[in-house]
Amino acid sequence: LSAAGVDMEEADRLWISVDAFFRALGKVRDTLGQASLSDFGPWATKPEVLGSHVRMLRTAKTPQDAYRYLADHPLEFTRTGAWECETKARLVTMTYRPRKEDETRKLTADEQTLLRAIHVAELSSYPTIWGLLPARVEYRDEAGDAVVYDVHILPARSLPLPPPVLAAGLALLLFGTLFAVGTWTSALIAALLLGSTALAPSQP
Numbered sequence: 024l025s026a027a028g029v030d031m032e033e034a035d036r037l038w039i040s041v042d043a044f045f046r047a048l049g050k051v052r053d054t055l056g057q058a059s060l061s062d063f064g065p066w067a068t069k070p071e072v073l074g075s076h077v078r079m080l081r082t083a084k085t086p087q088d089a090y091r092y093l094a095d096h097p098l099e100f101t102r103t104g105a106w107e108c109e110t111k112a113r114l115v116t117m118t119y120r121p122r123k124e125d126e127t128r129k130l131t132a133d134e135q136t137l138l139r140a141i142h143v144a145e146l147s148s149y150p151t152i153w154g155l156l157p158a159r160v161e162y163r164d165e166a167g168d169a170v171v172y173d174v175h176i177l178p179a180r181s182l183p184l185p186p187p188v189l190a191a192g193l194a195l196l197l198f199g200t201l202f203a204v205g206t207w208t209s210a211l212i213a214a215l216l217l218g219s220t221a222l223a224p225s226q227p
Contacts, residue, residue: 041103045134045137045138048060048137048138048140048141049133049137052137052140057140060137060140060141060144061140061141061143061144062144062147062157063144063145063147063148067148067151067152067157068151068152073152076089076152078096078099079092079093079096079099080152085153086115086149086150086152086153086155086158086176087110087115087176089149089152090108090110090115090117090146090149090174091108091110093106093108093117094106094107094108094117095108102122103121103122104119104120104121104122105119105120105122106118106119106120107120113175113176113177113178114173114174114175114176115158115173115174115176116171116172116173116174117146117171117172117174118165118169118170118171118172119142119169119170119171119172120167120168120169121168130168139162139170142162142170142172143160143162143172146158146160146172146174147159147160147174150176150177154179155176155177155178155179156177156178156179157177158174158175158176158177159174159175159177160172160173160174160175161173161175
């Protein structure tokens with residue numbers, strides 16, 4: 024970011040200018056690729072990031088609450104635009120509109136692309152704070168430079184079991200099945216064989 028002309032000490036204390044903001048985003052894209060802007064990944068739940076959402080997290084109990092907070096308190100997140108929010112179960116519609124006082128500063132096509140990418144990353148990341156999958160976000164342009172983002176909150180996923188837990192479960196299931204139809208000795212041997220096979224390292 025320093026290479027983009029952003030004073031990091033000042034950025035930690037003050038709002039940076041719009042020009043500096045887009046220079047920083049462009050530098051990140053050029054260095055790490057476009058995908059680095061559209062997906063925060065595990066960084067979304069790092070303490071450094073969550074620290075900027077302390078006020079929101081004091082009141083938000085669900086991802087839907089977080090989106091409503093973003094719309095109700097836009098000045099905590101940006102100085103260049105405002106959000107409108109509509110929630111319907113797992114679908115949240117967020118509409119971003121540039122501030123009228125900034126009409127003299129028209130965004131270039133490249134800046135619009137950067138802004139949409141960072142909006143997608145931010146909106147998709149909110150459910151991860153509650154341990155959910157990142158939201159699926161689609162956007163479309165509307166009149167007056169507005170952009171509408173349809174945020175689809177995905178259901179919680181079942182985390183894959185670690186191999187030892189999975190092997191133990193399969194062994195227990197096999198033991199119970201064979202014990203019901205045969206002897207406990209054959210059931211135990213078969214279960215141990217299955218467990219050892221599942222836990223054995225795979226060959227390269």
